[in-house]
Amino acid sequence: MEPQKSLIQENNYKELEFEHAILVIVQWAILDSFLKERESILELFNKTGLTKEDLVDIFLAYKSNLKYGKIPEDVHHRLIQLYCLSSGHVQDCLHKMRLSSRSNLCEQINLTSNRFSISPKEFTDIITIMSDEGYCILPFSLSEQECDQIINYSHEFNYSCLLDNGEQVVRKMKNDMFDFEKDVVLARAFEEDIENMNMINQIIYDPVILGIVSILLGSKALLRHCSYWFTYPGKKTTKHQSEAAQLFHYDLDEFKWLKLFIFMDDVTDENGPHVYIPATHKPGNKPFDLLKFGYSRLPDNLVSQFHKKETWKKLTCKKGTMVLANTQCWHKGTPLTNGRRCVLVPEYSITTFSKVFL
Secondary structure, three states, rough: OOOOHHHHHHHHHHOOOOOHHHHHHHHOOHHHHHHHHHHHHHHHHOOOOOOHHHHHHHHEEEEHHHHOOOEHHHHHHHHHHHHHHHHHHHHHHHHHHHOOOOHHHHHOOEEEEEOOOHHHHHHHHHHHHHHHEEEEEEEEEHHHHHHHHHHHHHHHOOEEEEEEEOOEEEEEEHHHHHHHHHHHHEEEHHHHHOOHHHHHHHHHOOOHHHHHHHHHHOOOEEEEEEEEEOOOOOOOOOOHHHHHOOOOOOOOOOOOEEEEEEOOOEEOOOOOOOOEEOOOOOOOOOOHHHOOOOOOOOHHHHHHHHOHHHOOOOEEEEEEEEEEEEOOOOEOOOOOOOOOEEEEEEEEEEEOOOEOEE
């Protein structure tokens, strides 16, 4: 059901009543069954301090995203504030509102492809574990040969590198491997280089992977972007740990999204295993005493006051292991003491909504 165009013109949006703005958004989301949730939506938005201007701004931002693929930066920052105020309930609500009909969702399911194969039970187990914990080690993986092929090809990539001295530089690995690694803490490949490798595209668009992600997102999965990086031992300063994602944080890339961590190296206690806190992706499962710090990176001693260390999980795994992750969970990398860690990370959602204007 399309809203009346006269209701969404920027020059009169401030005149919309609060409840009317909610109704317009829900109607425009084309999810009639969600209208029965209108009262709970109103209660939630009132509790989080969302104003009628905020609601209509978000609505207009969504329209802008459909046309341009991005939203205004100030609205992006407001959405972050709302996440912290509601412990994720606002984003969860908005994601549900924009879901299209699920009538053909099962058509997205594929149990076999040219590369991977899973049983119906394995598929069900993945969905259950992801819903409960937010992370799941997939029952299939890349071979060592496939990992080596990707790494060898990636020597041609350009990388944005964080150095030990805090400087940011661009380097190409193939020019001088020793010079590349000797003072690098983190090296992120240019996305256009990643996209040019056919084998990577075959993996990240694999029908089995897309089917799993589509069911979890509630609609057909789209690739938002893909990352590929190397991490090396470096100075263990708070600044470097933060920039290398080695302090606890959560991601807010979209209303709802999933990342697939594909580890190109064996991951041991020495080369920086990924750590996460299960079930903290669920709305309401992050304490407000931590969310009051905003979209920040937090040290272990602070996080452990609210999430006992016994509940934290560490991902040590073999080369080629694939881990599906909802990175709304508290998570971090750990400092490397030896070797390196190389990871390929495609990210999926149902739109590219929440990218900001440059």
